[in-house]
Amino acid sequence: xxxxxxxxxxxxxxxxxxxxxxxxxxxxxxxxxxxxxxxxxxxxxxxxxxxxxxxxxxxxxxxxxxxxxxxxxxxxxxxxxxxxxxxxxxxxxxxxxxxxxxxxxxxxxxxxxxxxxxxxxxxxxxxxxxxxxxxxxxxxxxxxxxxxxxxxxxxxxxx
Amino acid sequence: xxxxxxxxxxxxxxxxxxxxxxxxxxxxxxxxxxxxxxxxxxxxxxxxxxxxxxxxxxxxxxxxxxxxxxxxxxxxxxxxxxxxxxxxxxxxxxxxxxxxxxxxxxxxxxxxxxxxxxxxxxxxxxxxxxxxxxxxxxxxxxxxxxxxxxxxxxxxxxx
DNA sequence: AGGAATCGTCTGTGAAGCACCAACTATTTA
DNA sequence: TAAATAGTTGGTGCTTCACAGACGATTCCT
Numbered sequence: 001x002x003x004x005x006x007x008x009x010x011x012x013x014x015x016x017x018x019x020x021x022x023x024x025x026x027x028x029x030x031x032x033x034x035x036x037x038x039x040x041x042x043x044x045x046x047x048x049x050x051x052x053x054x055x056x057x058x059x060x061x062x063x064x065x066x067x068x069x070x071x072x073x074x075x076x077x078x079x080x081x082x083x084x085x086x087x088x089x090x091x092x093x094x095x096x097x098x099x100x101x102x103x104x105x106x107x108x109x110x111x112x113x114x115x116x117x118x119x120x121x122x123x124x125x126x127x128x129x130x131x132x133x134x135x136x137x138x139x140x141x142x143x144x145x146x147x148x149x150x151x152x153x154x155x156x157x158x159x
Numbered sequence: 160x161x162x163x164x165x166x167x168x169x170x171x172x173x174x175x176x177x178x179x180x181x182x183x184x185x186x187x188x189x190x191x192x193x194x195x196x197x198x199x200x201x202x203x204x205x206x207x208x209x210x211x212x213x214x215x216x217x218x219x220x221x222x223x224x225x226x227x228x229x230x231x232x233x234x235x236x237x238x239x240x241x242x243x244x245x246x247x248x249x250x251x252x253x254x255x256x257x258x259x260x261x262x263x264x265x266x267x268x269x270x271x272x273x274x275x276x277x278x279x280x281x282x283x284x285x286x287x288x289x290x291x292x293x294x295x296x297x298x299x300x301x302x303x304x305x306x307x308x309x310x311x312x313x314x315x316x317x318x
Numbered sequence: 319a320g321g322a323a324t325c326g327t328c329t330g331t332g333a334a335g336c337a338c339c340a341a342c343t344a345t346t347t348a
Numbered sequence: 349t350a351a352a353t354a355g356t357t358g359g360t361g362c363t364t365c366a367c368a369g370a371c372g373a374t375t376c377c378t
Contacts, residue, residue, distance in 0.1 A: 012270040012277055013289065014183045015205040016296035018198055021180035023223055024173045039177055040364090046174035057325065064182055066366055071327060085326095093325040093374045111171040118171055122299050130172065133295045136288055137175035143283020199335085216354065225337055230356060244355095252345045252354040 020121060027117035035110055036080060044073055045107045048083065048099045050142050055094045056085075082106055179280060186276035194269055195239060203232055204266045207242065207258045209301050214253045215244075241265055 025039045032038060037045075047062055048054070056074065060067040074097060077083040082103035088094040099107070122130050184198045191197060196204075206221055207213070215233065219226040233256060236242040241262035247253040258266070281289055 010267055010270045011290060011293040012273045013281070013293045013296055014180075014187055014198070014273055014277060015201045016293070016300050017176065017180040017183055019202050019206065019222070019300055020296060021173075021176040022202075024176055026223055028173055039173070042174045043178050043181075047178065055325075063178070064185055067326080068328085068367080069365065075327095091325085091375070095326065108169060111169050114171045114173055118173060122172070124298050124302050125295060129295055129298075131170060132291065133299075134170040134172045134175070136284060136292045136295075137172055137179060139283050139288075140281050140292075141175050141178055214354075226355080227338085227357085228336060234356095250346070250354085254355065 023121045024117060027120060028114060031113050031117055032110060035106065035113065037106070037110055040073065041077060041082075042107070042110055044077065045082065045099065045103060045110075047141075048097060049104065049107060050138070052098050053096055055088070056097060057094075059097060077103070080106075182280045183276060186279060187273060190272050190276055191269060194265065194272065196265070196269055199232065200236060200241075201266070201269055203236065204241065204258065204262060204269075206300070207256060208263065208266060209297070211257045212255055214247070215256060216253075218256060236262070239265075 028039045028042070032042065044059070044063065047059070051062070054062070056070050057067055059074075060070045063070070065073075074083060074085065078085060080102075081100055084098050084100050085095040086098070088096045118130070122133070125133065187198045187201070191201065203218070203222065206218070210221070213221070215229050216226055218233075219229045222229070224232075233242060233244065237244060239261075240259055243257050243259050244254040245257070247255045277289070281292070284292065
């Protein structure tokens with residue numbers, strides 16, 4: 001018990017994650033502005049695309065934001081018809097948030113527009129490596145989400 | 160210009176980077192507080208460890224922060240003797256910033272303390288995958304391909 | 319039916335991060 | 349000598365964000 005596997009890592013990715021996210025975000029802002037989006041909108045849209053059909057509370061948990069601030073964020077997105085809030089038929093208190101077709105399209109456009117930003121920030125990586133990075137980040141991001149949706153979607157065939 | 164590969168190029172890591180960095184940062188704050196550090200200090204220390212001996216202006220460029228705010232950041236770190244500002248002998252206007260021994264040690268401690276935070280956020284990844292992630296982030300962050308793992312941690316079994 | 323808990327919404331408050339501007343010193347360079 | 353550069357200091361203002369309080373609608377418990 002006293003001896004841990006030692007996993008060869010005092011290699012903590014936190015600071016690097018922070019650093020790169022900042023660099024990316026700074027570039028994204030100017031690129032995203034013409035599309036009427038801001039980086040945090042993109043995060044929300046990305047999360048919704050990955051694990052759509054969640055309530056706002058669940059979304060707040062996933063994004064680790066205060067639920068009152070989620071409201072404003074979703075208001076922005078709904079005002080441009082990028083998302084839809086529908087009342088859940090099972091629990092009419094709940095607003096089920098989902099990406100609209102417009103939302104998916106806009107997200108796609110944004111991702112195209114971000115190519116140059118990503119080229120700058122991830123310039124040291126080959127396309128293959130970037131794909132690996134994407135895959136790892138994607139799994140890490142949704143991996144913790146699974147636990148949240150798991151409990152909610154037991155009786156829900158939309159998963 | 161006419162035909163791009165475009166097959167997997169919809170995969171932009173920006174939003175995921177942002178998302179995970181946020182989740183990591185939130186957890187880091189409470190863990191780092193007892194050590195008298197904040198996430199952005201850790202970013203600075205990490206950058207300095209990777210490419211030490213830079214002037215403050217260069218540091219501002221790397222971190223993409225305003226140089227006036229770099230001053231305060233470095234003041235914090237210098238107050239705890241985690242970094243040193245020495246005048247460059249070649250150009251005495253310049254302050255060469257370097258990690259002290261205490262700084263390296265504190266950084267190491269912080270990284271140890273962040274293990275649990277990383278376990279939560281990166282829980283969906285295996286240790287091998289996390290190492291791959293670290294390596295990719297590290298390379299992207301330094302911008303140039305550094306010969307990886309200069310055996311800093313070999314002599315350091317504190318983890 | 320009645321009461322408590324939950325979801326979303328709205329409002330406001332306060333702290334923190336950060337960019338930006340202006341002025342100043344010390345030093346280098348043309 | 350004049351201009352440019354590195355760092356420092358102080359101030360301003362914007363944006364993000366957590367948090368708290370109150371409210372209507374709905375569900376769950378008994």
